[in-house]
Amino acid sequence: xxxxxxxxxxxxxxxxxxxxxxxxxxxxxxxxxxxxxxxxxxxxxxxxxxxxxxxxxxxxxxxxxxxxxxxxxxxxxxxxxxxxxxxxxxxxxxxxxxxxxxxxxxxxxxxxxxxxxxxxxxxxxxxxxxxxx
Numbered sequence: 437x438x439x440x441x442x443x444x445x446x447x448x449x450x451x452x453x454x455x456x457x458x459x460x461x462x463x464x465x466x467x468x469x470x471x472x473x474x475x476x477x478x479x480x481x482x483x484x485x486x487x488x489x490x491x492x493x494x495x496x497x498x499x500x501x502x503x504x505x506x507x508x509x510x511x512x513x514x515x516x517x518x519x520x521x522x523x524x525x526x527x528x529x530x531x532x533x534x535x536x537x538x539x540x541x542x543x544x545x546x547x548x549x550x551x552x553x554x555x556x557x558x559x560x561x562x563x564x565x566x567x568x569x
Contacts, residue, residue, distance in 0.1 A: 445498070453494050456545050460486045466537030482538050490545060497549065513560070517553040524550045 464483045467476035500516045527543035 441503075449494050449498050453491055456490050456541060457487055459544070460490070460538060460541050463537030463541050468536040468539075469534035479536065479538060482536075486538055486541060489542065493545065493549075513553070513557060517550065517557055520546055520550040520553060 460483055464479050464486075467473055470476055497516065497520075500512055524543065524546035527546050531540060531543055
């Protein structure tokens with residue numbers, strides 16, 4: 437059963453990365469505000485860097501949320517939710533309009549991860565709150 441759970445987590449993280457990798461490819465096609473859009477080359481190096489950055493962020497997320505000795509690790513979950521919340525706010529605050537589309541992907545990634553983790557925290561705390569009532 438543990439091996440199935442580990443494979444399911446690995447599949448989830450892989451699909452999560454793939455979702456944002458596809459978004460990166462689609463976003464890389466938008467060069468932003470330039471005079472001649474046709475003369476701007478496709479940013480292959482930036483795309484590869486973004487894929488590696490997202491992979492590293494998902495790897496860090498997987499390491500932080502890996503199952504430990506306890507079934508529920510509230511401090512780790514709260515810490516990771518806070519870190520991704522700070523990264524989402526920082527990424528959104530430092531963005532400017534008219535940049536190439538690839539620049540917006542990290543902010544969307546951090547925001548989606550933060551919202552997902554927040555939903556997970558609330559979903560895990562509801563049964564405990566009901567039991568305490």
